[in-house]
Amino acid sequence: MQLTILGSGNAAGVPVYGCNCPACARARQDSAYRRRACSAFLETETDNLLLDAGLPDLDERFPAGTLQAILLTHYHMDHVQGLFRLRWGVHEPIPVISPNDAKGADDLYKHPGIFDFTHRAQAFVPLQIGGFSITPIKLYHSRPALGYYLRYGERSIAYLTDTVGLPEVSCEFLAAQEIDLLVIDASEPPRQTPPRNHNDLDLALAIHTLIRPHQTLLTHIGHELDNYLQEHPHALPADVRPAYDGLTIEL
Amino acid sequence: MQLTILGSGNAAGVPVYGCNCPACARARQDSAYRRRACSAFLETETDNLLLDAGLPDLDERFPAGTLQAILLTHYHMDHVQGLFRLRWGVHEPIPVISPNDAKGADDLYKHPGIFDFTHRAQAFVPLQIGGFSITPIKLYHSRPALGYYLRYGERSIAYLTDTVGLPEVSCEFLAAQEIDLLVIDASEPPRQTPPRNHNDLDLALAIHTLIRPHQTLLTHIGHELDNYLQEHPHALPADVRPAYDGLTIEL
Numbered sequence: 001m002q003l004t005i006l007g008s009g010n011a012a013g014v015p016v017y018g019c020n021c022p023a024c025a026r027a028r029q030d031s032a033y034r035r036r037a038c039s040a041f042l043e044t045e046t047d048n049l050l051l052d053a054g055l056p057d058l059d060e061r062f063p064a065g066t067l068q069a070i071l072l073t074h075y076h077m078d079h080v081q082g083l084f085r086l087r088w089g090v091h092e093p094i095p096v097i098s099p100n101d102a103k104g105a106d107d108l109y110k111h112p113g114i115f116d117f118t119h120r121a122q123a124f125v126p127l128q129i130g131g132f133s134i135t136p137i138k139l140y141h142s143r144p145a146l147g148y149y150l151r152y153g154e155r156s157i158a159y160l161t162d163t164v165g166l167p168e169v170s171c172e173f174l175a176a177q178e179i180d181l182l183v184i185d186a187s188e189p190p191r192q193t194p195p196r197n198h199n200d201l202d203l204a205l206a207i208h209t210l211i212r213p214h215q216t217l218l219t220h221i222g223h224e225l226d227n228y229l230q231e232h233p234h235a236l237p238a239d240v241r242p243a244y245d246g247l248t249i250e251l
Numbered sequence: 252m253q254l255t256i257l258g259s260g261n262a263a264g265v266p267v268y269g270c271n272c273p274a275c276a277r278a279r280q281d282s283a284y285r286r287r288a289c290s291a292f293l294e295t296e297t298d299n300l301l302l303d304a305g306l307p308d309l310d311e312r313f314p315a316g317t318l319q320a321i322l323l324t325h326y327h328m329d330h331v332q333g334l335f336r337l338r339w340g341v342h343e344p345i346p347v348i349s350p351n352d353a354k355g356a357d358d359l360y361k362h363p364g365i366f367d368f369t370h371r372a373q374a375f376v377p378l379q380i381g382g383f384s385i386t387p388i389k390l391y392h393s394r395p396a397l398g399y400y401l402r403y404g405e406r407s408i409a410y411l412t413d414t415v416g417l418p419e420v421s422c423e424f425l426a427a428q429e430i431d432l433l434v435i436d437a438s439e440p441p442r443q444t445p446p447r448n449h450n451d452l453d454l455a456l457a458i459h460t461l462i463r464p465h466q467t468l469l470t471h472i473g474h475e476l477d478n479y480l481q482e483h484p485h486a487l488p489a490d491v492r493p494a495y496d497g498l499t500i501e502l
């Protein structure tokens with residue numbers, strides 16, 4: 001299977017509006033350094049899944065008929081914003097699998113349009129979409145949020161954003177799996193005070209060490225982590241690297 | 252003053268996701284026919300106002316320091332969506348003038364970031380922003396919504412979206428004003444049944460006739476109105492025309 005990082009940024013994105021720090025200045029000069037709303041696309045010869053839907057141009061990236069299902073980690077706006085215009089499309093219902101969040105985002109439940117939000121995922125209750133075997137993973141975040149452990153044939157990915165740390169039950173589950181690729185929230189550089197709602201780099205690396213995937217991508221990255229990584233070029237172990245928008249990984 | 256139509260589309264936009272009608276096919280082929288989230292930019296030599304904020308790329312259109320204030324007609328997502336990422340910017344507070352809507356949109360009030368949503372407009376209570384004299388206008392819509400009558404020196408604009416018809420008090424107020432330009436919701440072609448939440452073309456033209464502006468632009472246009480206007484090339488009087496994205500009018 002092939003994973004494409006569509007967006008690797010936090011809710012502010014990079015560049016941050018009005019910010020002139022080195023990371024934001026670089027992203028404004030060279031769009032290769034931009035970080036858009038955190039999301040990814042997973043595809044095989046026969047199946048595909050969109051992981052989160054915060055990008056504004058999903059209609060151009062995924063013309064009608066090309067999206068099999070959408071997996072939402074949670075209903076924060078940076079993860080669902082792209083659905084608001086698309087929902088008024090002309091299309092068969094597109095299944096959206098999401099955590100059991102009573103409110104959703106704004107009026108998405110009230111006016112779902114072409115999206116079917118009735119598929120609620122529960123932590124550790126496996127589900128199947130085409131050839132994908134998916135286990136929702138419990139996370140710690142400021143509203144109901146799920147990570148996903150996805151298997152296709154022999155290959156597997158753990159996609160874990162947005163989270164601050166990882167519940168013990170999730171660590172135990174994931175440590176017992178073979179994981180080819182971990183994609184993990186690393187929103188901030190190492191903090192002196194405990195991070196809230198999102199991993200700092202230390203927490204992300206601790207999860208990497210606990211879970212022992214073959215390789216790890218950092219995502220949901222904010223401008224301050226970009227600056228930190230510029231200043232600390234040896235901060236990451238060899239099997240960990242920051243994601244970037246458009247990065248494709250074959251597994 | 253100069254008005255630029257940034258977006259002239261309804262909540263679905265044109266092209267509609269998955270739609271292959273002539274209007275949508277044309278817009279997919281030639282981006283000049285696209286209709287983005289309904290919004291406009293009003294500027295003079297010294298002042299400016301953004302009218303609604305549904306576009307996803309406001310940061311690129313309006314770099315930090317260039318926006319004086321934002322006037323919101325209401326808190327439907329197609330009119331505010333562009334604020335969610337920008338709010339996490341590095342910037343002095345940007346005043347947002349909006350109707351008195353207790354809920355706002357999603358978590359904008361809870362996490363306003365760089366935006367100041369405390370400026371609540373009330374129908375017919377005038378306000379001043381720089382050289383702009385602004386009178387909020389009562390509208391009929393599915394949630395609290397205001398139009399705006401804007402004067403700058405001798406020139407004036409009435410910007411009225413989203414609305415279905417116009418309350419009598421608003422008709423009377425506007426009919427008594429000199430109006431250089433009316434920008435009016437015309438979401439749909441003429442309907443047999445009474446339109447809900449938005450003007451059809453008949454209602455928009457009736458308001459044009461009542462208010463007697465020097466010229467009128469139709470906005471918040473859906474693909475069906477585009478098709479209707481293609482099929483009925485003489486449907487509009489000489490002083491009424493459909494807006495298009497990027498249209499600039501000097502007043």
Ligand SMILES: [Mn+2]
Pocket residue numbers: 010011038076078079162220
């Ligand atoms: Mn997020």
Ligand SMILES: [Mn+2]
Pocket residue numbers: 074076141162
């Ligand atoms: Mn979140």
Ligand SMILES: [Mn+2]
Pocket residue numbers: 261262289327329330413471
């Ligand atoms: Mn609207």
Ligand SMILES: [Mn+2]
Pocket residue numbers: 325327392413
């Ligand atoms: Mn509306």
Ligand SMILES: [Zn+2]
Pocket residue numbers: 015016019020021022023024025223224
């Ligand atoms: Zn920055």
Ligand SMILES: [Zn+2]
Pocket residue numbers: 267270271272273274275276474475
């Ligand atoms: Zn169409």
